Amino acid sequence: MVTTNLDTPSTFNLDTYLKERCVQVEAALEASLPVVYPEQIYEAMRYSLMAGGKRLRPILCLATCELLGAETSTAMPTACALEMVHTMSLIHDDLPAMDNDDYRRGQLTNHKVYGEDVAVLAGDALLTYAFEYIATQTKGAAAERILEVVARLGKAVGAAGLVGGQIVDLASEGTIVDEKTLTFIHMHKTAALLEVSVTSGALLAGATPSTVDQLSRYAQRIGLAFQIVDDILDITSTPEELGKSVGKDVAAQKATYPSLWGLEESKRRAEQLIAEAIAELSDFDERARPLIEIAQFITARTH
Amino acid sequence: MVTTNLDTPSTFNLDTYLKERCVQVEAALEASLPVVYPEQIYEAMRYSLMAGGKRLRPILCLATCELLGAETSTAMPTACALEMVHTMSLIHDDLPAMDNDDYRRGQLTNHKVYGEDVAVLAGDALLTYAFEYIATQTKGAAAERILEVVARLGKAVGAAGLVGGQIVDLASEGTIVDEKTLTFIHMHKTAALLEVSVTSGALLAGATPSTVDQLSRYAQRIGLAFQIVDDILDITSTPEELGKSVGKDVAAQKATYPSLWGLEESKRRAEQLIAEAIAELSDFDERARPLIEIAQFITARTH
Numbered sequence: 001m002v003t004t005n006l007d008t009p010s011t012f013n014l015d016t017y018l019k020e021r022c023v024q025v026e027a028a029l030e031a032s033l034p035v036v037y038p039e040q041i042y043e044a045m046r047y048s049l050m051a052g053g054k055r056l057r058p059i060l061c062l063a064t065c066e067l068l069g070a071e072t073s074t075a076m077p078t079a080c081a082l083e084m085v086h087t088m089s090l091i092h093d094d095l096p097a098m099d100n101d102d103y104r105r106g107q108l109t110n111h112k113v114y115g116e117d118v119a120v121l122a123g124d125a126l127l128t129y130a131f132e133y134i135a136t137q138t139k140g141a142a143a144e145r146i147l148e149v150v151a152r153l154g155k156a157v158g159a160a161g162l163v164g165g166q167i168v169d170l171a172s173e174g175t176i177v178d179e180k181t182l183t184f185i186h187m188h189k190t191a192a193l194l195e196v197s198v199t200s201g202a203l204l205a206g207a208t209p210s211t212v213d214q215l216s217r218y219a220q221r222i223g224l225a226f227q228i229v230d231d232i233l234d235i236t237s238t239p240e241e242l243g244k245s246v247g248k249d250v251a252a253q254k255a256t257y258p259s260l261w262g263l264e265e266s267k268r269r270a271e272q273l274i275a276e277a278i279a280e281l282s283d284f285d286e287r288a289r290p291l292i293e294i295a296q297f298i299t300a301r302t303h
Numbered sequence: 304m305v306t307t308n309l310d311t312p313s314t315f316n317l318d319t320y321l322k323e324r325c326v327q328v329e330a331a332l333e334a335s336l337p338v339v340y341p342e343q344i345y346e347a348m349r350y351s352l353m354a355g356g357k358r359l360r361p362i363l364c365l366a367t368c369e370l371l372g373a374e375t376s377t378a379m380p381t382a383c384a385l386e387m388v389h390t391m392s393l394i395h396d397d398l399p400a401m402d403n404d405d406y407r408r409g410q411l412t413n414h415k416v417y418g419e420d421v422a423v424l425a426g427d428a429l430l431t432y433a434f435e436y437i438a439t440q441t442k443g444a445a446a447e448r449i450l451e452v453v454a455r456l457g458k459a460v461g462a463a464g465l466v467g468g469q470i471v472d473l474a475s476e477g478t479i480v481d482e483k484t485l486t487f488i489h490m491h492k493t494a495a496l497l498e499v500s501v502t503s504g505a506l507l508a509g510a511t512p513s514t515v516d517q518l519s520r521y522a523q524r525i526g527l528a529f530q531i532v533d534d535i536l537d538i539t540s541t542p543e544e545l546g547k548s549v550g551k552d553v554a555a556q557k558a559t560y561p562s563l564w565g566l567e568e569s570k571r572r573a574e575q576l577i578a579e580a581i582a583e584l585s586d587f588d589e590r591a592r593p594l595i596e597i598a599q600f601i602t603a604r605t606h
Contacts, residue, residue: 097419132457154435
């Protein structure tokens, strides 16, 4: 095992790192989807794809690829694809038949601008383009590795992943949800896509199966912690801090970790998960700094 | 060029061939999607996937693979994926925000049984599973070939394919559509998926680029002919013959080939396209019989 120097001072600045990566990802997304005939569908896809956000999934993919010593350019098409898939899930989630939201990130939701029919199709087109983009644009990795990324992304998004989590979430509305069900929902709705963000970066960098598994455990833990913190912020934040309405979960009588465990225990468990996530990175040297600080950022964030 | 013996009598029987292939495809689809927790999403996916139909896309894929001397088992996962994608497009098409249909193939549409929210998600899950299934299940082909199938399927389904055709179709409602636009709609809504059904079978069988192109032209022509015949049948058939309501296009003032060209000229052009499609197969021997007779079946069908 490599001796780590995680306790020594680092010149690494997470805020700068995230901003720089975000600019790179935005530029790659911008280039990924030119507007051609029929313009309306490309405009609808781009409206939501280019609507901002932390770009956490692409950044996790690039950071993992870099951690393992590979060029981030190898992972960039997959990083873009992860954001396309995430955007699809938001567009379809916001539909009247689902969460029926009029605003997201301070702008009108896709179906409020383009109509429900176009919003359904824009989601479908982003989802399918994600797979096409990985298959056609990835350079510098073996075809077998790229196929495994396609397979894992498919699993993470479909009935065994994100969609499965959404289905259990929908079925749980208005019922008393136990911890096992709540964890299933979040491991699938949130953690599955974060996990494949990390594992795809590892696969494209040529990681061994055991390293992929190790990084997968890191990602699962930050995914669950991310959701616990989201639940906590819904209770403890002001709308100004959060940039969106708060107290929605309580109002909707929605099961959350604080409702199961209380606030203090929820915070303790989120911190515990982050500690476990960081422990999975102990084999790596200073190059693991971005993934470590991203994990810490998840519990420290106030929005 | 190989001398063909297309004019000699054949023992090939299309009806038997399609029935046998349909049974094989149904069995493969049945095995492709077991029901596990959360059961509801798998049941919703299977409800539409196993709802019958001619299974024309999978059969074209298998027939093309076989034509080029490869095992049909190599193409079977892709054949299943083509049907998953086709089913997704039907589920989303039937939604209230789209065509708002209550029945398809004599049974309630997906959202009438499971609700709109689940129907959106069932479509998303089938679409993503299609790519996952190709990537994980295809045996006997090089990884590069499988990636090309993923790429071409993505293109055929997304904004540059099926979705793009749907968008132009939606935008054309209530307007006067010219021949160029009508052909764009059908080349993308219908022909693109038929084309990739054929080219994916060819790619998995190891076809050269020129053979893939040749078979692609065959498929584009039968795709367009298929749509022209659909338009003709909407005018000339009784509901009993067609198994669905007729005269819908005229009632909806929808542009069709007969409305642009008249009935006789539409029939002549469909036959012309089929003749051109069959001419693309002239390099092949008796093994091309299934693709030839499928092409002829398209103009001869009454439902």
